[in-house]
Amino acid sequence: MERTTIDLWVGVFVAAGAAALFGLALKVGNFNSATLGETYSVTGAFENVGSLKPRAPVKSAGVVVGRVDNIKFDPESYEALVTVKVDKRYPFPKDTFANIYTAGLLGEQYIGLEAGGDDKMLQDGDKFSKTQDAVVLEKMIGQFLYSKASESGDDKSNDIKEAE
Template sequence: MKRSVLELWVGIFVVLGVAALLFLSFRVASGGSDSNSGDSYTVTASFNDIGGLKVKAPVKSAGVVVGRVTGVVLDPKDYRAKVSMQLQKQYQFSTDTSAQILTSGILGEQYIGLMQGAEEEHLANGSNIDLTSDALVLEQLIGKFMTSFAEKNAGDAEAPAK
């Protein structure tokens, strides 16, 4: 009799543990965003190369998360990536704010970094950020390094010996 009661409690404990893991998994998968759209505004920015930037990536200013990426589409007119960002209303950025795609660490996640400008007029819902810097793609940097290294070695080989 005592054994069946013990097994019942172990079973209940296991079920509660699995339920807690499922809850946390769904919470993490949904981004855990508690902000509603009434407390935010949407802005866009266009980039030539966004690297591995994904929807729900953070938007940071001075290292503080001030919003999230809500959409990434290719503009069929100029073939640039158009990124939509939802920023928290408590953070008001000027119309000359610049946006750049940065990476956390060497191989970390990519995010958008905003740098405040000097204008007094603020971005409004639907505004566009004109000053942008593209992502630095590691493969492209390595390719440029290897090309310049090969050209330098070829130039050294062709130089006459003294």
């Protein structure tokens, strides 16, 4: 095998390997969406974050506008402090509503921002004034069962009264 041919093939191999790595990073992984550019961070206190994880998307109207930076537990208020990084291109009003939603029935959790009507915009280091916790499925089922049970209990007492 001639040396130039070997060099050519090795060059092709290395280029293809590097291209595959880039392809994995960009097409398969979330490398491109991980870099948001200039961001500002806003903190929100939640009573329950469910299974929200760092790097989860922050969406507004279904569009990714930022990512969850970190989640800490506040031992004084017994709440979870979630810091999100929002792209500088998207300013939000001061009274923006931060909700924890679930994508699909069992999908990953993300933070949804609903813009308020305030004239002032959120600045770096601000706090969300209005937050809504993650829906915990067990709690919801528990409440549902409880309300059903009390309903049927009422029905029974009505039945008894009618019988009397």
